[in-house]
Amino acid sequence: MSLEIKQQNHLLKFLMSRKLAFVRHLLLLLPLASTFIPKSNDELAKTIPQYHELMNAIYEHGAFMFGIAIIVIYFNSLVLVPRLLFKNRYLAYTVCSIGLGILYFFGEYLHGSYAYNDFGKYIDIPSLSIKDFIDNILLPLVFLGATTGYKVFKKWMIDTRHLSELKEATLREELTSLKNQVNPHFLFNTLNNLNTLVQTDQQKASQVILGLSDVLRYQIYDSTKEKILLSKDIAMLEQFLMLEKIRRDNFRFEILTDGGTTGILIPPLLFIIFIENAMKHGADAREASYCKIKFTIAKGQLVFDCRNSKPSVITVKEKGGFGLSNIRRRLDLLYGNAYSLLINDQPNLYTIKLTIPT
8 A cells, every 4th residue: 555545544534533533623723712812012011001901801802702713613513514505405504604704793893892992092993894894704714614624525425435335235235135035945945846836736837937037037137226116026025925825835925005105216125135034934834824014104204014923843043134134234324323123033923123214
């Protein structure tokens, strides 16, 4: 790695690291504070009888304006930038920024008039004029622009990194899902069942061929898209479960929807892992098994509820979920804190409730 790249990495680490946030704030506040600290003048002290009182007034006014500057800068950084600028509300952000400049100027005018009331001979008292307005807001505007630029740059870096991680995780999840879904056990069981049905029930054999074709088409072609229709995903899940039902006589399933699914878009391969997990761990050769799925769309949210039975006697206990760790990571990158995933593993029942924004 070249020296230039190492220096860039160190700079990015300094700008992005939460541990160094205190240092960054100091680098902002110390130069800002230095601009409000007046310098003593021995020559001026000889000519002004009330020199010490004047300097106290200057220090008092400087401390007051330093506090106003901090309020203006951090209100812009913590409130206006994330709530207006980052939400593309540029006009509102511009108006509010001008409002902050006016607030700062009136603080300068009102407190300056009060602090320097007795020293009009020796110091210029702020006045309500365009010249004084421009002169007094230039300094906070510089710091305001610097902090806004930093916030914009930081957001751009986070978004770029987030997008890169999302693409990588999505690709990894899709490849993992395809590997898990089009796996030898699935194909072997389906084709073996198809071979039997060709000889015993040609109508069911035809259903298996069509169903398998739809499932594979979805997994190979539709899964490459960024978003797909929820209705199309539900249709694929129904075909997948139908194949399972044909293969297992003692298995039943149902898929219910509550709310309009028209136009609802979701990332592909979002629910199939939960269904396959249910099929893998819910199979019972002795007793009837089931899988109940419900999609609820209301108030800008999609709730996926999956319930499946568990065998009373577990012959083989496998470690780990069926890609559940990967799907959790993908959900984190897709929705951040805007989703919830609840898993309840009971002796005879396994439930999953996933809530995502639509």
